[in-house]
Amino acid sequence: MAAVQGHLSNGADGPDGTEAGGEDTPPAFRHAVAALSGVRVRPEVELDPTPPPRRLAPYSYALEAVVTGASDDEELAEGRLILLHDPAGHDSWRGTFRLVTLVHADLEPEIAADPLLPEVCWSWLTGALEARGLPYGQPSGTVTRASSHYFGAMGEREPSTRIEIRASWTPAAHPAPEPARAGPRRPESVEEGAGEPLGVPDTAGHLAAWCDLLCQIAGLPPAGAAEAGVVSLPQRRGPQAR
Template identity: 65%
Template sequence: MAAAQGRFSDGADGSDGADGDPVPPAFQRAVDALQSARLRPEVEIDPTKPPKRLAPHAYALEAAVVQDDLDLADGRLVLLHDPAGHEAWQGTFRLVTLVRAELEPEMAADPLLPEVCWSWLTGALEARGLSYGEASGTVTRAGSHYFGGLSERRPATQIEIRASWTPREGMGGVPDAASHLASWCDLLCQIGGLPPAGPMDTGVVSLPQRRGPQTL
């Protein structure tokens, strides 16, 4: 399993921040946990530029589920931290994600697909016993039909989950960031059509395997 990687926002790499403030120890510990997390071998993690305006401190990862040289799903996970707390978050940390994959036609036609995909997100967190709050997001199903020079391509449907939640803070005000990353990777693999790994097998059916998007 590969260790996670990522990139700090400006001033969040252990040096003083943009306003001269050092990185909060709680945020540093959470990032250290993300960087040391061991993930499923199908998940490839790369650094990505984090947002600058959502919170004073941010750390971002992007990932793809790859099997047999096929990209089955991809996504982005951002850890936000505001030491002063955020009323909407009901905490000082927030996780924000985008996950997407291409669907097989029979799955795309399921009217309950958005509800099922949202339940995969909450189920992935609960399966690892994680406590969280203020979860919110959207599930979008988008179809593409091709014409003219592209008419030989079959219609394609993509599912996209955009979500955020507040990880409950433990000792020292630090959330279990590594476990939240692992649960997010469980979601990414599930939407990519892979079966649950080992003890995470809860009997939930994944999407059939298919070739998914190649870039974020």
Template identity: 60%
Template sequence: MAAAHEHLADSADETPIPFRQAVEALRAARLRPEIETGPTPAPKRLAPYAYALEATVVERGGGPGGEDRDLADGRLVVLHQPAGDETWQGTFRVVTLARAELEPEMGTDPLLPDVSWSWLTGALEARGVRYGAPSGTVTRAGSHYFGGLAPREPATQIEIRASWTPAEGPGGVPDLAAHLAAWCDLLCQVAGLPPAPLDAAPGGGVVPLPQRRGPQAR
């Protein structure tokens, strides 16, 4: 089964059709121009079949010298167990990570974890995707710099880890392109970007973060 983790096996006969079709839709998804994606090695022990990609929210020309600047990044993994998984309550599972730097004062907001989780559920609802059995964590950490790094301003990092079971459509194939788009909406949300027009759909309920003061070292 190892070949299935290398972004689909070369021998398609060994890869379940629902998994192959779901990943093909994932690859063909159209995303916001600020999002850069690419394949990354998938975990090999979580399910017989897995596919992973990483994404970065890029601010064009936002660096101190006019270079591009990364605002947020993360990873999305699709797991498939053809026989089904009792914990998942389905045959597919989406596992995600989203992280970004925030303004230090935002890290002291006691509602930040709850609001951050609502960004994820709101993004899924805005895209109209059906899912079940969600779970996850929201972690925030503060960094203060000393010595040679003392000129840097204190920074607060947020990390959202989540997983959910996408509802399966015809042929047992979930609409992973919509799930990917919703997750990228979450990435843009934690990056502080304003919602795209589609994010304003009913049920979105998104609240953009304040814009950052200036370039942050990542």
């Protein structure tokens, strides 16, 4: 497996254009972004930072990924993962962090015809998080199956079907240890010199689980999928003509 390091940069911008590592960026968000650089991914997964949306939260960071096959020209799946942070918290999130994703891939016709495919695809997301022991809340999303049939000058093309997963969830923060003395503690703060930050989710674990989802939708089941009871698609026969 290859590390994400080298594919990532602390280029996430805050509401005033500050970088993720800048002094004006909340320490919790800086740590959450920095933790992503240590994730090790399968060699088939190519990760790169991409400009994040600026209106979803005060602070955001985004990654895009492509899962390739035996040939670099064979793209089996692709997606985008966005880390959002609002230090003041968000009612619908039930927390200060939120993860948002869009994942899609082309499927073989016989696989795409399975009436249970949307339910199975949603279970890949929740199963990937649970297989890595990642607590989360407020999951929401859609699974869309779109088929294309070609006619006229394009009639020689084989019918194609694309599956798309749009989802978001709230990653649970690291539990805070019992305080030595009574007193309020801000959930999004980070203790100076502490080995484990407070109020910061395991973003590295969630990124790894997201890569597991990408591999499953691409037909490359991640290690341990069988033990976790996760159903995956068979590998593609090859890229379809476009």
